[in-house]
Amino acid sequence: MANKMKALLDRFGEARILVVGDLMLDRYVFGNVDRISPEAPVPVVHVTREASRPGGASNVSLNIASLGGRSLVAGIVGKDAMGDELLAALKDAGIPVEGVIQDPGTQTTVKTRIIAERQQVARVDYEDGTARYAERIQELCDVLPGLVAASTGVILEDYGKGVMCQEVVDTVLAAAKTHAKPVGFDPKDNHQLSIPWLTLATPNYREACLATGQPELPLGDRPESCNSLQTAGRALSDRWDTEFLMITLGSHGMYLCPREGEPSVQPTLAREVFDVSGAGDTVIAVAMMALSVGAGYAEAAALANHAAGVVVGKVGTATCSQAELLGSLGGVPQ
Numbered sequence: 001m002a003n004k005m006k007a008l009l010d011r012f013g014e015a016r017i018l019v020v021g022d023l024m025l026d027r028y029v030f031g032n033v034d035r036i037s038p039e040a041p042v043p044v045v046h047v048t049r050e051a052s053r054p055g056g057a058s059n060v061s062l063n064i065a066s067l068g069g070r071s072l073v074a075g076i077v078g079k080d081a082m083g084d085e086l087l088a089a090l091k092d093a094g095i096p097v098e099g100v101i102q103d104p105g106t107q108t109t110v111k112t113r114i115i116a117e118r119q120q121v122a123r124v125d126y127e128d129g130t131a132r133y134a135e136r137i138q139e140l141c142d143v144l145p146g147l148v149a150a151s152t153g154v155i156l157e158d159y160g161k162g163v164m165c166q167e168v169v170d171t172v173l174a175a176a177k178t179h180a181k182p183v184g185f186d187p188k189d190n191h192q193l194s195i196p197w198l199t200l201a202t203p204n205y206r207e208a209c210l211a212t213g214q215p216e217l218p219l220g221d222r223p224e225s226c227n228s229l230q231t232a233g234r235a236l237s238d239r240w241d242t243e244f245l246m247i248t249l250g251s252h253g254m255y256l257c258p259r260e261g262e263p264s265v266q267p268t269l270a271r272e273v274f275d276v277s278g279a280g281d282t283v284i285a286v287a288m289m290a291l292s293v294g295a296g297y298a299e300a301a302a303l304a305n306h307a308a309g310v311v312v313g314k315v316g317t318a319t320c321s322q323a324e325l326l327g328s329l330g331g332v333p334q
Contacts, residue, residue, distance in 0.1 A: 005303055005329055009322055011293040015069035017285070018147050019060045020172055021157030021164055021186075023075040023100065024109035024127075025086045026055030033116040045116050054089050055111060057157035059319070060186075061095045063285035066319035067307075072147050074099030075163050076133050076140060078108035082126075099147050101139055106132050109161055133162040141171040148175035153182045153199075153292035155284055160188035169193055184288040185240070186280055187211065197241040200291065200300075202284045204248045205255075208232040212239075223252045224265045233257040244297040246304070248283055256301055266301060269309035269328065282311045282320055 031045040054062055061071040073095055077083040079102040086108060087097050109127040113120050140163070148154055154176055158164035173196065176183045182199035187207055209216045212235040214228040223229055229247065237245050237257050245257035253268040286307040290300035306328040307320040 005299055006326065008290055008293060008295050008299060008303065009068075009325065012068045012289050012322070013070075014152070015064065015289040015292045016072065016150065016152045017061075017064050017069060017288055017292065018072040018074065018099070018151040018154045019057050019064070019157055020074045020099075020144065020154065020168065021057030021060075022109065022159035022161035023054070023058045023073065023077050023086060023163075024056035024111060024159070024161070025052055025082050025089075026059070027052045027110060027112040029112060029114045031114070031116050033121070043116065043121055045114055045121060052085065052089070054086055054093070056109065056159045056161070057155075057163075058086065058090060058095075060155055060157050060281045060285045061090065062093055063282050063307075063319045064289060065093050065095055066321050067286065067289060067325065068322050069289050071095050072099055072151060073097060074140065074144060074147055076101045076103055076106060076136050078102065078106040079104040080108055082108040082110050099140075099143055101136050103133075103136050105135070127161065133165075137163075137165060137167050141167055144168070144171045145175040145178075148172060148181055149179050151181060153184070153288050155288050156183065156185045157281070157284070158186060158188040158193075164188075164193070166193060169195060173197065182288065182291055184284050184291075186284045195240045199243050200246065200284070200287055201236065201240055201242045201244075202246045202248060202280060202287065203236065204280060205229065205232075205250070208236060208247050212236060219249060219252050223249055223255060224263065229255055230263070233263055244300075246283065246287065246301055248280060248308070254283075254301060254305055256297075258297055266305050269305055279308050279312050282307045286320070286325075 028051045030049050031047040033043040037044045061073045064071040107128045112124040114122045184200040185198050187203050212232045214232045217228040219226050243259050247255040254266045257263045283304045287300040287304040290303050310320040310324045
């Protein structure tokens with residue numbers, strides 16, 4: 001199977017994935033801690049460097065580009081310095097931004113993570129309420145059908161910031177059905193959305209439990225026997241009429257629910273976990289790329305699991321390159 005997955009990687013350059021969702025900028029402040037503040041019982045971080053990169057839905061596009069695919073991105077950001085910085089970073093990564101609308105009445109979402117000794121000390125968020133996009137949603141919906149037609153697949157990436165509303169979902173699904181494009185959905189706590197069909201969905205365990213009203217029971221040594229996980233998997237598969245449901249389980253791996261066949265657990269391949277930020281972005285990016293170039297669902301899940309094992313070993317929201325994924329598959333040194 002490894003040889004077949006490597007052959008699929010060679011075809012990733014054929015993938016052209018449209019990512020629709022909540023775009024944001026991730027900023028990082030790195031430093032060292034050697035004392036506690038005399039003003040309050042908090043660490044004093046001596047800053048050594050700062051960095052920024054596209055985050056949220058735009059991190060999914062970065063993952064696609066990092067793996068040799070092509071990506072389009074669609075969403076709404078502020079017409080402000082942070083929005084300009086985000087668009088510039090996407091362009092630098094070779095990601096077209098004609099589907100991104102800049103709104104002067106909106107503040108670009110920025111998440112600033114303060115990291116000391118490879119550990120996140122605090123996070124500072126700048127964002128408006130979810131109602132901020134209401135006046136721009138129709139403008140976004142007007143450009144989506146053409147972008148869907150130009151893609152080999154679509155990812156709906158919901159970070160709960162307001163872009164992923166019913167109008168956007170309806171527009172994407174209608175265009176995808178017209179042009180026979182696969183659609184993947186990475187949900188947040190957005191239970192009011194009506195989603196009649198999906199090719200792929202990748203909630204995490206907490207999101208799956210919240211969406212279906214199940215208690216988040218401990219997964220234990222045999223996650224496949226957890227009643228909450230089983231019930232949530234069946235309920236979401238039926239609700240969204242998914243061809244393939246992948247519930248990510250953190251250190252327990254993934255719970256796979258195909259439309260045809262029995263559910264199963266794919267154990268994690270992570271060697272060491274430093275940061276799970278953005279791991280879900282990598283999972284859906286890799287799985288949708290694989291599906292769009294002819295992979296079966298089991299192969300797409302296996303590739304996504306290998307890629308997730310790579311990114312959780314990095315600090316901050318991260319991407320996985322083809323070389324790293326090949327290394328995880330045993331093809332080349334990482």
